[in-house]
Amino acid sequence: MPIFILMGAKTSNNDINSLRTNAHYLEVINLFASELLKARTIDEVVWTVAKHAIAKLGFIDCVVYLLDDDRILIATSRSWT
Secondary structure: OOOOOOOOOOOOHHHHHHHHHHHHHHHHHHHHHHHHHHOOOHHHHHHHHHHHHHOOOOOOOEEEEEEOOOOOEEEEEEEEO
């Protein structure tokens, strides 16, 4: 039976901060996906984008433009500040 010896690896503060940042992004994506599955209307989808994705990622503003099939603007919806 082989014997493995694990030597402690030194972890830098940059590595720890990177892991925390990645964990935060994964948490935001998970929450966003869960909330998006609950959305039943276009308005709920747009609100979910603004509230659970944009705001949680630290952006200060979000405007969602809704376009029809011909890519003509039909509405400006939900601004998050």
